[in-house]
Amino acid sequence: MIILLCAVFLLTALAPRPSMAEKGASEQKAVEKKKAGKKGAQAGTAGKKGAAKGSAARSSAAKATRAKAKRTEAAPAVQKRVEAVPAAEPAVSQQGAGALVREMRHWSNPDYTRIAVTLDREVPFETHRLPQLPNSTAPPRLYIDLAGKLGAGVKDIPIGDGLLKTARIGQYRPDTVRVVLDLDSIKDYKIFTFSDPFRIIIDVKGERRQELSRPRETVLAPLPAPALKPAPVEEKARGAAKPAIGKIRRIVVDAGHGGHDPGAIGAGGTREKDVVLQIALKLAAMLRAELGLDVVLTRSTDVFLELQERTAIANQVGADLFVSIHANASLNRGAMGMETYYLNLAKTEKAAQLAAKENGTSLEKVSLLQAVLFDLMANYKLNDSAHLADEVQKAAYRKVSADYQGARNLGVKQGPFYVLVGATMPSILVETAFLSNEREEALLSDPQYQETTAAGIMEGIKGYIASLK
Helix, strand or coil, X not given: XXXXXXXXXXXXXXXXXXXXXXXXXXXXXXXXXXXXXXXXHHHHHHHHHHHHHHHHHHHHHHHHHHHHHHHHHHHHHHHHHHXXXXXXXXXXXXXXCCCEEEEEEEEECCCXXXXXXXXXXXXXXXXXXXXXXXXXXXXXXXXXXXXXXXXCCCCCEECCCCCEEEEEEEEEECCEEEEEEEECCCCEEEEEEECCCEEEEEEEECCCCCCCCCCCHHHHCCCCXXXXXXXXXXXXXXXXXXXXXXXXCEEEEEECCECCECCCECCCCCEHHHHHHHHHHHHHHHHHHHXXXXXXXXXXXXXXXXXXXXXXXXXXXXXXXXXXXXXXXXXXXXXXXXXXXXXXXXXXXXXXXXXXXXXXXXXXXXXXXXXXXXXXXXXXXXXXXXXXXXXXXXXXXXXXXXXXXCCCEEEEEEECCHHHCCCCCCEEEEEEEXXXXXXXXXXXXXXXXXHHHHHHHHHHHHHHHHHCC
């Protein structure tokens, strides 16, 4: 054992030892290895952080890409909404898309020229006036843009009546029709609308550079053949027609409604258009025979005339008076009696409701008409119309009440009736009786009652003429 321990000691003592350089180098390597390990750890940590950052960046980029994709997908819908409502033309493009312009007509009257544009529905429109530019041969213009499509057969109208040269119409944009009036001489113009069908009415006023010597044939041409032949008017044997008296020479008698517009219909099926035509025919015969007046009937058969055409006829033929014959109706079956109206603002709800009925429109539209009525009545014979209405109402009631017990006098009233708008002479609307009342419906169907009513209206006109002397 002692010998073994001595051998181990000798081997250890004699083993070679590293030099200081080698020891230093070894220590240096150890330090560098430690540093390298530390750097590797730091690099690993940085790599992990970088990977995390890269992952976040990639996630953010992915989110941005997805958001961009969503915006790109939504862009066409936004664009469509913008195109559907152009900011520059909201009034023309928001409503009335697909409305059809069916017709454009005109009437040349002594005091104004009337243009009527008929559409199949109500649409918004915008009006502009362009003066004549210096050193330009183009005439001044009035133009209207309305939402819709131009119907087949609707075309320009040459006029040349001293106020308007031409009325032109065309598809200005895919959804806009433009009406252009080339002006000759103009002082003022009024624009308003009628309903059922929707019409835009333009009345142009001014001093004509050429005089209208006679009415245009377009209005007074023979009317279409009647759908129903009216009953013959029985005329009593009379002597030669008396000469016209006083200042009144020509009267237009207007039988309300007609054609596809029956007016009021009684419980027994009596139609307003039929009975008022009979009264109008009888009245025309009396005015000619008794007073020697020139009488023009707006219709002598069962045909339809638009409301604006009726006063246009009266203006065109230079009438001195305009009398429109109607039959009344009410939800109250007990309502009865006779009343006479002239054009003015409605003072009662009943008057407004009656105007809505005769206008073929709503109370709302009647309110809109009242808003512009003062302008429309600029040349209207307001006091003379009230006077004529008073004379006719008193005489007609006196005549009817003498022959028929229970007749009621509802008096003279005023209301915004389309058929009286634009008339340049004293104008009235006579509501002869109530078709909604069973008793008065039977009377209106009686030829003798029709004769009596016509005679009473004639006496009222005679009294009005006599008062003018």
